[in-house]
Amino acid sequence: MQTTSPSPLARRPKRGKLAIASAVTALALAGTVGLGLPQMHPALAQKPDSVQTPFGRAPLSFADIIEKVKPAVVSISVTGAAPKVASKGGKSFRDLLPDLPEDHPLNDLFKNLPKEFRDFKGPNARPSQAQGSGFVISSDGFVVTNNHVIDGAAKIQVSFDKDRKYDAELIGTDARTDVALIKIKSNESFQFVKFADKLPRVGDWVLAVGNPFGLGGTVTAGIVSAQGRDIGSGPYDYMQIDAAVNRGNSGGPSFNLDGEVVGVNTAIYSPSGGNVGIAFAIPAKTVQDVVSQLQNGGTVSRGWLGVKIQNVDEDTAASLGLSEARGALVTEVTTPGPAAEAGLKNGDAILAVNGNKVADSRDLARQIAGYSPTTKVDVTVLRGQKEQVIPVKLGKFPSGQEVAKADPAPKAETKGTELDQLGLTVTPGSGPNKDSVIVSDVDSGSDAANKGIRSGDVILEVGGSAVKTTEDVANGVKEATKLGRKAVLMRVKSGEETRFVAVQLKKG
Structure with a gap:
């Protein structure tokens, strides 16, 4: 299992060496209450209105819903490709020490080892194993799961209740949403579930079904705790639920009380690696859009x-x-x-x-x-x-872009111009960077320092105008002051990153 620290918020890791855990930021819970009619009292002084809920009790049982949807939920086992070895028998211990002198005593030790110990295949010689969850969305056996569940898989197997197992093939994946589509290799007809047409409300019941810790068919219940969560994994929002979700639940469905899929479980907030009542699911609408494209072409175009x-x-x-x-x-x-x-x-x-x-x-x-x-x-x-x-x-949308190499850090001249309103000292660049303005010093405690401007940064624009000299920077500050601005917007390059920074102007 791979984990990312120090953040405790991580994707549910898969069991085995294909496990992936993605750190995400800790988020606050949110909730709602229903408003009812105020109670009337005959007292002369009116008491404060009470808040009442429209329904007095929770469902007595979820059994009928689970009986309906559980046959469509599967456990997924993934086998990764075995690492390649140097030869049929693997590497010998002697191969691991290529610079060992011929007359070294260890050579005699290697020669006298029994044959079964002469070859060293290492801890990664066996195929890796992983587990997750998924659910069938069509009678011909299309199954939705998480991308991180099947990533790097050489063999995929799905299991239903009563130990029914089938091989499956990968149809397509989308790393940006962590959605994957696989298909069962069988001509049988399978029971399937449908996606919900509308987003659940905060406070609605939700039922999670999956394969936590290899315990297939596990059912937990909770509510939708919040919507629109940003877990630091791309531009898409996630639904927060408090149904117990653990390792192995990845890719499993969350259902509403109509037995419709409202989300695909994908991440948990966990200081310890286990359930603490904060889990995140990809909303059904997002999954549907991705799955539709994967079914039609195996890829997602944006x-x-x-x-x-x-x-x-x-x-x-x-x-x-x-x-x-x-x-x-x-x-x-x-x-x-x-x-x-x-x-x-x-x-x-x-x-x-x-x-x-x-x-x-x-x-x-x-x-x-x-x-x-x-x-x-x-x-x-x-x-x-x-x-x-x-x-x-x-x-x-490009499938991948090369990251531009950083230009050599520009060197500034020793003598600089102090810009008190910005809390910066700037100097002209030299050599290949002569048509640039370099930050040579930043006042500690200044707004510029608090916003991450550092010595060596290159100022490209001030107030929307390109700058090539220190005078250009000073003029940009004067213009912002003249217009009554509380801050001046500067375009700054720090290494490979170019960004805009609005620096508050000190009153002179």
Whole structure:
């Protein structure tokens, strides 16, 4: 089992050497109460209204629901490929010490070892094993599970109740949502379950069925604790539930009281590795969209805008003249790419897509991913204090992109210009970086320091204008002050990362 520390929030690890645990951030619980009519009392002084629930009791039993859905839930066993060895008999101990002198005493020891001990295959010579859960979504045997359950599988086997086992083949996976689709290799007809058409409410009952610790067919009950959770795993939201979910539940379904799948269990918050009542499921709508594409082509295609973005916080909003902190700020336009071809620029604040407001960078990523490649969308941006609509033809989301190598760290001249309002000392670059401005010192305790600006960072823009000299930076600060801004927006490059930083201006 692999784990990630120090964060206690992790994907349920699989058993065996294919186990994967992904650390995610600890989140707070949320809940709701129902409002009822106030009780009436004959007393002269009216008592405070009481809060009542519309229903007086929970279901007496979930047995009828479980009897209906359990035959469609499966346990999944995965066998990974065995590691390759150097020869038919494996490596010898002598091979592990290639630099050992010929006259070394250990050579005699190796020669006298019994044959069964001469070859060393190592701890990874056996195929790895893993377990998880899944559920059948069609009579011909399509099964949904998690991508991390079957990742690296050489052989997949599904098991039903009464020890019915079948081999399965991989149809397709989507790492961004952690969804995978497999198909049972059989001509039999299987009982299946359906996805729910609507999102459950916070407080609704939820039933989790799966294969925790290899105990197939385990059922637990709880409620939906929260919606829209960000667990640090891509732009998609997750549903939080408090039904007991443990190792091996990965890929298993969570049902509503109608026996419909409302989510696919994928991660838990766990300081100890076991259940503490906080689990996360991929919402049914997200899973359906992915599965539909996997069934039709084995892959998932998403729209791609071709920009690097960051959130607009309050200081950034103030520096841009926005009345509220929302939208996504473009820190870099990928060239070539759809955004570059359409004319989007660094520093544009994206406020809406096809008229739908953009809350933050995750929201923009979700919206764009929801469109098919080649779709034309209208992107509303704020540029130079004015809103404008730019039509963009989306591209296909790349399966992988090379990470650009970092340029050599620019060297600054010794003498610098102090910018008291920013809490920075800046100097002109030299050599190949002569047309740049380098941060040579940062006042400790300044807003710039608190926001991560460090010595050696390159200032690219101030107030939306490119800067090549220290005078350009100073002029940008003066202009922001003249406009009554509380902060000035700077585009800064730190190593490979380019970002916008809204630095509060000190009153001079």
